[in-house]
Amino acid sequence: MPSWLTVQGDFSLARLKILPSAPRSALGQERGTELVVRVAAPPDKGRANEELVRFLSKLLDIPRGSVELVSGLKNRHKVVRLPADAAERLAAAGPG
Numbered sequence: 001m002p003s004w005l006t007v008q009g010d011f012s013l014a015r016l017k018i019l020p021s022a023p024r025s026a027l028g029q030e031r032g033t034e035l036v037v038r039v040a041a042p043p044d045k046g047r048a049n050e051e052l053v054r055f056l057s058k059l060l061d062i063p064r065g066s067v068e069l070v071s072g073l074k075n076r077h078k079v080v081r082l083p084a085d086a087a088e089r090l091a092a093a094g095p096g
Contacts, residue, residue, distance in 0.1 A: 002091055004035045012087030013070065016078045020048040025055040029095045034077065049073060052080075059093065060086040 001007065004015045017034040020043040028036030041051035049069060057064045062083060072078030082090065 002030060002035070002094060003033045004030060004094075005087055005091055007084055007087065010084055012082050012084050014080045014082060014087060014090060016052075016072075016080055018048060018052060018072075018076045018078055020076075025051060027059075027094050035090075035094050043076075046073075049078075052078070056080065056082070056090070060089050062086045 006013045006015075015034045017031055017036050019028070019036060019038045020041060022038035022040050024038070025040045026038050028038055030036070037052060037055070039048050039051040039055060041047040053064050053067045053069070056067045060082070066083055066086065068081040070079040070081050
């Protein structure tokens with residue numbers, strides 16, 4: 001399991017560093033204990049958070065309600081709660 005992902009029973013916590021205003025939303029490389037995620041939305045009025053949730057739900061094929069921002073609502077460093085099986089798919093899609 002990558003260092004940015006912590007499994008806790010039925011769910012997992014993913015530590016992410018968000019880079020807003022990207023040309024398109026995409027997974028990036030691992031930086032320290034975080035996975036970089038580029039989002040195609042500005043960090044204005046929660047738009048980057050909304051795009052992060054939309055991107056992860058589409059990438060992992062889960063409902064948007066299954067992607068929960070636990071911390072970092074107004075910060076680029078975020079912790080996201082995901083179902084354990086979806087987190088495994090994120091780890092497989094990420095850099096490692």
